[in-house]
Amino acid sequence: MGAHALDKELEAVAAAARAALVRQIEASGAWAADPVWREAFAAVPRHLFVPYYHVGVVGGYERRWGESPDPDARERWVRGAYADTPLATRLRDGELLSSSSQPSLMAMMLAALGVEDGDRVLEIGAGTGYNAALLAHRLGDDALVTTVDLEPEITESARRHLDAAGYHPVVVTGDGARGVPERAPFDRIIATCTLAAVPPAWIAQCRPGGRVLTPLATGLVALTVRDAGHAEGHFLHTPAYFVRLRGAGRPEPEPAGLGGVPRRGREHDLFRFLYTLTRGSLDPEEAYALWECEGRPGRERYGITVGGGRQWAWLDDPEGPYAWPLPV
Template sequence: MPHSAPRTGTDPDPVPAIAPRPDSRPGPTGSGNRPVPPGGTGPGTRTGAGPGAGRGTAGESARLRDALVARLDETGALTDPRWADAFLAVPREVFLRRGWFAPGPGPTGRPGFRPVLPGDPGWPAAVHADAPLVTQLDGALTAAEAVKTADADDGFVRGTPTSALTRPSLVARMLEHLDVFDGARVLEIGTGTGYHAALLAARLGDDRVTTVDIDAGLAGAARDALDACGLRPAVVTGDGADGVPQRAPYDRIVATCATRRLPDAWIGGTATGGRILAPLATGLGGCALVRLTVTRPGIAEGRVLRDDASFLPMRAHATPSWESLRAAAAPQAGGDGRTSFLPGRLRTDDARFIVGLTLPDVVAFRITGSDTDSPAAEPVESDGADPADGDGLYLAHRSDGSWAYARDDGRLTQGGPQRLWDLAERAATAWAAAGSPAPGDLSFTADGTRQTLSTDRLTWRLPAAGQA
């Protein structure tokens, strides 16, 4: 429902904490200070794998968690009963008390977001649906604050998503890919709402989990939500690219935000034999999960996983604004031309990831209203948006002023020292000639000086540390 004025009384109903306990004594299981899930069963006992699971729990929240775990079990996203217990233990709605933003076009047709708050119609089901939920815009705005400023006519606000709660099925797959063990020390990059850290702490115990976020507001709200659930992992405010060296080494590092290159601090902060799981993104909007094992100090090897993934970028790796890139664009080189390499060739996740690896310093925007004086531009990022929406694609180099604008009808204009659309076409052609390998066919190597992805026929080098 639209919101045109501030509201009160929108805090969610109280939910039971996972395991309220004094800080000074061990948790009830005696294993990693791990809490007991609601319903009275300990870790290792499957409680959500069938219709009758979780009968000891009370309230709608617990029933919806039972149903969520059953769905994840049925689809194969969740197979480890210890992670099932964690999902059952953590009341998801606690981490959404400030609401979220539902995307969609407003009455004018321009993209926007409708603030959704606790108590709105459909709230409980949406909280437990298998979908990502945008929880912050423009690095500060929450839904609870947005209802005070939302457009009085349509209830929409506009902005760039900067934090989101990942869809549960992807969270489950990532946690299982992490392959933790009892006693493992885990660092999470990107605290966000705190929900992912809560699952880790419910499985491993407070003292084994560290989570870091660059946004002090997010970190503080996450800490409050975790505390409300009886969980107290270490929540640190800082740049996730630096890791948290004072608590290193870690057996596992997991990132819930996309990066253009794995920060060296993550590799250096992981114990030998430890594992790193992170979303790797390109400026063209492609994203894939990579899983690496640190084989010796400074050296990590692994591969891209065959999982669909979409994550918001780390703040330092975010796409520059359209306005700033347009202002820095070099003059057009020659008159308008034409191309047979149409924007539709870059509308699949695989193409945007592979071609994006060849153009590591280039970002892409969807353009609408291209025949008007003021076209609208939306970044092509791994946010689930359809890059087919619009009239063409605009590529821009992050620093040298190069740009290219390819319209869906084949018209092409370019400028700057590099012909970006020509480079994209060559990259796509080379990829096709190599048999169009999927991202999941790529291996990954980091040797301390460079990071590369490769198949038996193609190799891509990620940006240098100072360029990421």
């Protein structure tokens, strides 16, 4: 049959599931800031971007496949493709290499990106190609969208999925931390992988007044670019967990023990965000004391400043008193 040539019955299941997903995202308020994204999610068929994926089960993962000989299995695959959950799409030795993000989180990120007609957009982390298709649909011009990934097998499959869905943005194989200078300048840059600091190349390749939206620590920071070396902005309120950006020179810091931190801190998402953001500057007990003293601040009170060849995270005010250097 082929995952891209569904029979009429399965096409009807896909259409109904896609409509249900759109209603679910709408109810969540994810695109309230920019409702134009509703039409993109209603039009772009997510199942074409996940011809197979892995669902966590006890002891590992179960593979769902659009070309399974079992009709019930094919229906489970297509319904799962429209669940508002992240889907593991690429594993290596049990490690998650690539995934299709939770659609409502994608919708919130795209709305927060503030895309306007005619914008040139760079996506860091091609994934399945689904996000690039949503951007291409929204902008109505494939040439305005560039997506980059380090892994050739990821960019090749993203290109295939995009072709199948009828979208043809520019897909580049390369180190996302270096951006895509030959396609610059960009008006918007969005990353779908987490990292420890903002690559300077992204700021340099973004127009003044442009916006960079990227996962950092366990949050999402939206930076407004002032010029090639300066940008600043706050975190969004929402938690966000993404696959780490892969490439040379970006070791993952080892987490220190939280043994001295009370359990209510160790298990609290907002404390863990603060601790991850300030790792290397504050020890766990210092981070916990600050967190309690400041009333367990939400993510939106934190921000990032890039400038003068350095970058730092801060609470409430870029000038301090609470500011912590980020690795560059």
